[in-house]
Amino acid sequence: MSGALVPLGAAYYPVGDVQKTKSYAFLLLKDFTLLAFSAAIEPFRIANQLSQKPLYRWCVVSEDGRPVRSSSGVEIAADAALASVDRDTVLFACSGNLAGGNPAKSTLAFLHRHFRTGGMVGGICTGAVSLAQAGLLEGRTFTLHWECHPGFVELFPNLPPSKRRFEVDNRILTCGGGAAAADMAISIIRKDHGDAFASVVADMCLLRDDAGANLGQRTSIGAALHTRNPGLIEIVKLMTDNVETPLSMADLAEKVGYTKRHIERQFQRCLGVTPARFYQNLRLDVARGLVTETNMTLFEIAAACGFNSKSYFAKTFARRFGHPPSRVHHRRRASGEKA
Structure with missing residues (x-):
C-alpha cells in the first residue's frame, strides 16, 4: 500500500502526534x-x-x-x-x-x-x-x-x-x-x-454529527405515511412484520383495539386505500424485491409473501407493476447468464 494522502485545504484542526497510520x-x-x-x-x-x-x-x-x-x-x-x-x-x-x-x-x-x-x-x-x-x-x-x-x-x-x-x-x-x-x-x-x-x-462532509448508529436506515413509518395517527402506524407495523403469514383484519383489529370498520375508515381517510389493498401492495413490494434480487422460484416467493396460489400472485403482481413476475425473473436469469 502506498503512503497516506495528505491534501492541502483551507480548514485546519490540530490533532496530537500520529503513532501509526x-x-x-x-x-x-x-x-x-x-x-x-x-x-x-x-x-x-x-x-x-x-x-x-x-x-x-x-x-x-x-x-x-x-x-x-x-x-x-x-x-x-x-x-x-x-x-x-x-x-x-x-x-x-x-x-x-x-x-x-x-x-x-x-x-x-x-x-x-x-x-x-x-x-x-x-x-x-x-x-x-x-x-x-x-x-x-x-x-x-x-x-x-x-x-x-x-x-x-x-x-x-x-x-x-x-x-x-x-x-x-x-x-x-x-x-x-x-x-x-x-x-x-x-x-x-x-x-x-x-x-x-x-x-x-x-x-x-455537510453531515449531521448526530447521525450515529442508533438511527434507523429508513424514515419512520409515520413520516413515510404522513400521519401521526398512532393506531394507523401500529397497524402498518404489524403488516410489515407479518408478510409471510398475513394477519386477518379481525386479528389486526384485536391487536390494536379498534373495530374493523374504524380501521377501514382510517385507511381510506389517511391513505386513500383499503387496508386489504394496502397490505397486499406491501407484500407485493417485498415479492418484487425477492424476484429481482434472489434465485428463489416464483412459487417460493409467492409463499414467502403470503400468497397461497402462484397464479393469484402473478395476477396481482401484474396489476401492481404492469407486467408479470416471470418477466423480471427471466430478465434477471438472462443477465446472470451473460455475466
Missing part, C-alpha cells in the same frame, strides 16, 4: 455502489486534510487487480489484487445488490482467513452478503442496505440483520450504504481522535 482496503465487487464506496473514503481523506497529518491511508483492491464496474456503469481502477492486503489492514467488501458481486470462493476464503488470523473486516452496502458467505456473521450484530433485508433473510434465515445505519461488532464493521458509510467512517475517526475532531469532519 491506520490502513484500509476497499475490495470492489461487481456492481458495487459508487455512492457508498466514496462516502466511506472521503471522511478519512478529510481527516488527513484537516489535521495535515497521515492519520489514515487507503487503497482499492479487486479480486484480480483489474478495474471493477459499479452499479452506475462507472469503472474504478484497482491499486492491487486482493492477495496484497496484509493482516494489519482493515478490509471492507463493497457490493451493491443481494448477489454481493458473486465473489469467487478464493475471495471468500481470503476474507475468512483475514479475520481468523486477527484482521478486521467490514461490509459496505451489501458487503455483509460476502461476510455471511465467508461464515463470519454467525452470532454477530451486522447490517446491510434495507432494500435487501427481505431477500437476505430468505438466503440466511439464521442471520437477522440490524435495521440500524451501521454496526460495529468487535472486528466486524458493517453499514447500510449511502450516507451511512460516511457515518461509520466518522464513528471510527471519533473513536481514534475524539468528538471535537469528528464533528469538524462531519461539518466538512
